[in-house]
Amino acid sequence: MNNPSVRVARWSARRPWLAIAGWLLFVVMCLGAGIAVGGHAATSEDFRVGEAGRAEALAASGGLQQKPLERVLISAKDGRALDAGADAAVRDVRARMARLAEVESVGRPVRSADGHAVRVDVTMKGPELEGKKHIDPLLAQTAAVQRAHPELRVEESGSPSISKDVQGQRGEDLSRTELFALPVTLIVLLLVFRSVAMALVPLLLAISSIMAGVGLSMLASRVFPDAGVGTNVILLIGMAVGVDYTLFYLKRHREERARSGGRLTPAAAVEITAATSGRAVLVSGLAVAASSATLYLAGDVIFGSLATGAIVVTIAAVVSSVTVLPALLALLGGRTSRRAARRAHDATRPAGDDTRIPAALRPVARRPVLMLGVAVAAMLAMAGPLLGIRLTDVGRETYSRELPAMQAYDRVNAAFPELKSVNQVVVRATPDRQPQVAAALDALAATVKHDPLFDGRTRTRVSADHRITMLEVPVPAYPSETRAQQSLKHLRADLIPATVGRLAGAETAVTGDVARYADYPEHQKQRLPLILGALLLVTFLITARAFRSVVLGLVGIVLNLLSAAASLGVLTAVFQHTWAEGLLGFTSMGSIGSRVPLFLFVILFGLSMDYQVFTLSRVQEAVRGGVPARTAVLRGIGGSAGVVTSAAIVMVTVFASFVPLHLIEMKQIGFSLAVAVLLDAFVIRLVILPAVMLLFGDAAWWPSRRRASRSGDAAGPGEAVAGPEGRVAGTVG
Numbered sequence: 001m002n003n004p005s006v007r008v009a010r011w012s013a014r015r016p017w018l019a020i021a022g023w024l025l026f027v028v029m030c031l032g033a034g035i036a037v038g039g040h041a042a043t044s045e046d047f048r049v050g051e052a053g054r055a056e057a058l059a060a061s062g063g064l065q066q067k068p069l070e071r072v073l074i075s076a077k078d079g080r081a082l083d084a085g086a087d088a089a090v091r092d093v094r095a096r097m098a099r100l101a102e103v104e105s106v107g108r109p110v111r112s113a114d115g116h117a118v119r120v121d122v123t124m125k126g127p128e129l130e131g132k133k134h135i136d137p138l139l140a141q142t143a144a145v146q147r148a149h150p151e152l153r154v155e156e157s158g159s160p161s162i163s164k165d166v167q168g169q170r171g172e173d174l175s176r177t178e179l180f181a182l183p184v185t186l187i188v189l190l191l192v193f194r195s196v197a198m199a200l201v202p203l204l205l206a207i208s209s210i211m212a213g214v215g216l217s218m219l220a221s222r223v224f225p226d227a228g229v230g231t232n233v234i235l236l237i238g239m240a241v242g243v244d245y246t247l248f249y250l251k252r253h254r255e256e257r258a259r260s261g262g263r264l265t266p267a268a269a270v271e272i273t274a275a276t277s278g279r280a281v282l283v284s285g286l287a288v289a290a291s292s293a294t295l296y297l298a299g300d301v302i303f304g305s306l307a308t309g310a311i312v313v314t315i316a317a318v319v320s321s322v323t324v325l326p327a328l329l330a331l332l333g334g335r336t337s338r339r340a341a342r343r344a345h346d347a348t349r350p351a352g353d354d355t356r357i358p359a360a361l362r363p364v365a366r367r368p369v370l371m372l373g374v375a376v377a378a379m380l381a382m383a384g385p386l387l388g389i390r391l392t393d394v395g396r397e398t399y400s401r402e403l404p405a406m407q408a409y410d411r412v413n414a415a416f417p418e419l420k421s422v423n424q425v426v427v428r429a430t431p432d433r434q435p436q437v438a439a440a441l442d443a444l445a446a447t448v449k450h451d452p453l454f455d456g457r458t459r460t461r462v463s464a465d466h467r468i469t470m471l472e473v474p475v476p477a478y479p480s481e482t483r484a485q486q487s488l489k490h491l492r493a494d495l496i497p498a499t500v501g502r503l504a505g506a507e508t509a510v511t512g513d514v515a516r517y518a519d520y521p522e523h524q525k526q527r528l529p530l531i532l533g534a535l536l537l538v539t540f541l542i543t544a545r546a547f548r549s550v551v552l553g554l555v556g557i558v559l560n561l562l563s564a565a566a567s568l569g570v571l572t573a574v575f576q577h578t579w580a581e582g583l584l585g586f587t588s589m590g591s592i593g594s595r596v597p598l599f600l601f602v603i604l605f606g607l608s609m610d611y612q613v614f615t616l617s618r619v620q621e622a623v624r625g626g627v628p629a630r631t632a633v634l635r636g637i638g639g640s641a642g643v644v645t646s647a648a649i650v651m652v653t654v655f656a657s658f659v660p661l662h663l664i665e666m667k668q669i670g671f672s673l674a675v676a677v678l679l680d681a682f683v684i685r686l687v688i689l690p691a692v693m694l695l696f697g698d699a700a701w702w703p704s705r706r707r708a709s710r711s712g713d714a715a716g717p718g719e720a721v722a723g724p725e726g727r728v729a730g731t732v733g
Contacts (some may be wrong), residue, residue: 023320132167210234274326600673
């Protein structure tokens with residue numbers, strides 16, 4: 001037959017050791033090539049969006065771009081004013097830092113207003129994002145000064161040291177996540193299969209898929225730069241889809257062996273499984289990859305990294321499921337055959353029927369309208385808080401205070417509040433107009449000096465060619481605070497138009513901490529309609545093509561929107577307020593990370609296709625075998641509910657393991673995905689979907705069902721046709 005999954009499975013089953021060796025070689029080659037070539041990290045230019053990004057580009061064109069900056073803070077441990085010993089420590093810091101090859105310049109010491117602290121600013125060489133790679137020598141010198149002056153507190157903070165600490169903490173968090181997710185997943189699989197060998201197969205294939213995905217992502221980063229989040233999403237998605245695809249495949253294989261009482265040969269059972277669940281895995285993998293690809297439309301390097309990670313690990317998981325898995329099943333066939341024969345007397349009903357499942361579906365079967373109304377009302381109620389969602393960027397002030405660099409960061413900002421954030425007004429004009437630009441910026445500086453929104457102090461910088469001029473306007477508030485946001489709006493809407501905005505031919509833009517914090521969510525809002533439109537179109541086309549049904553394509557879109565809205569509503573109710581802080585271990589930002597909703601929509605649309613395709617495939621088999629629509633719905637959804645539930649538990653375990661992470665954005669992503677999968681598996685698939693399909697009846701399959709009634713053959717090219725018992729005909733000679 002022409003089904004590619006069957007052809008590949010047949011080849012693998014006949015040459016199992018060669019197929020296994022080929023997969024292992026593929027994993028080693030992917031990982032080895034990735035390590036050999038190396039990943040390409042995103043640069044500062046890749047992160048630029050909105051007006052803030054445009055202003056950064058202007059500043060960089062004149063050599064005024066942001067440099068990696070560290071601040072060494074010296075203060076008395078008892079909180080008293082500094083004495084003469086602090087001067088010796090300052091001289092020591094400046095002398096040590098000036099000798100380092102990584103340091104470009106060392107600033108003069110600056111005392112705090114109350115005299116209780118003094119800081120030394122150290123500017124490093126190279127791009128801002130490269131600073132964390134070269135920060136260790138600076139930290140070592142700060143530690144040496146601390147040892148030489150034990151009576152003082154000498155500490156260091158800045159973008160490089162904070163990035164290094166955050167990266168290290170994230171690595172430790174991910175290690176703990178693996179230690180939690182792997183054993184829990186194994187326990188779930190043991191309960192599902194009651195076999196150590198069969199339980200280990202999904203786990204090992206998922207891990208190997210993740211390894212291949214990591215290597216592939218490093219290669220892909222040459223085209224799509226890695227923003228540092230690729231590994232996170234590879235682990236998150238890789239464990240979920242890797243286990244799910246293998247679970248779907250193994251469960252169907254076991255059903256076919258049990259149905260035949262062990263009479264099917266291992267190769268024959270593999271081919272039947274490949275024609276059904278194998279095809280479902282291919283369609284599901286395509287859906288996840290295609291949905292994830294819509295993130296590229298965001299025009300943002302972070303979403304590009306998320307998309308790349310999700311796509312490569314999904315492809316690796318699909319490849320492992322349709323190639324090496326049939327080989328493993330062929331090798332394990334003798335053992336499973338004997339076990340199936342021993343249980344043959346219990347297999348008196350069609351495989352997939354489970355006495356528990358009809359009981360769960362019985363209320364829906366009896367009162368589909370009522371159950372549909374109750375379920376939809378409950379989902380809409382959960383989605384209610386979404387109306388009050390507030391999206392913001394995740395600022396540095398949300399990082400864990402367990403990090404030494406963040407503790408120093410807090411003390412630096414307490415002693416020097418003007419360092420909390422800054423607005424940078426960048427002006428580009430021809431060199432001959434530099435005096436006019438300087439005069440206009442002086443007028444702006446004089447205005448902000450008496451404006452209560454600002455600190456009052458300003459600094460002007462001019463490029464060597466006199467084309468670029470930058471005015472730095474500090475604000476004694478963190479970028480997320482109202483005062484800082486109001487200062488940006490006041491600058492852009494009022495102060496700049498009244499001063500430098502009047503200069504004909506000059507280009508003006510505002511960047512800085514506050515502008516980046518405000519512009520990033522705004523950029524996403526502008527791209528959101530395009531991404532959602534593409535996502536809905538992709539989901540519709542894949543579903544409609546897979547099942548030859550326009551109705552099911554539309555139903556899939558509506559159900560996915562409902563599930564995503566409900567999970568986002570729950571996320572908003574939990575994380576935008578403070579009542580769950582102690583329970584989940586976080587400090588509320590009063591908002592949701594601006595990247596979370598879009599990531600949730602895209603990934604959920606892809607992952608929900610796993611359940612959608614697998615469930616509807618079982619219904620479709622029965623329909624094509626001549627089973628009445630109502631019976632086909634109850635049998636197909638009832639027969640697949642057990643494996644869908646097991647898969648959902650695995651997914652929820654993986655996603656929930658991200659909730660204890662320190663990074664608030666990863667907490668929100670893990671929580672929202674876990675809630676979304678729970679709702680999708682237990683409310684959408686067990687209540688809403690069967691109720692809708694029962695109400696639609698044969699119309700759910702329009703136009704394919706009508707064509708089947710006339711021709712007696714609704715199967716597409718190369719597709720298997722199911723008999724009345726769900727057996728796939730034409731796959732075994």
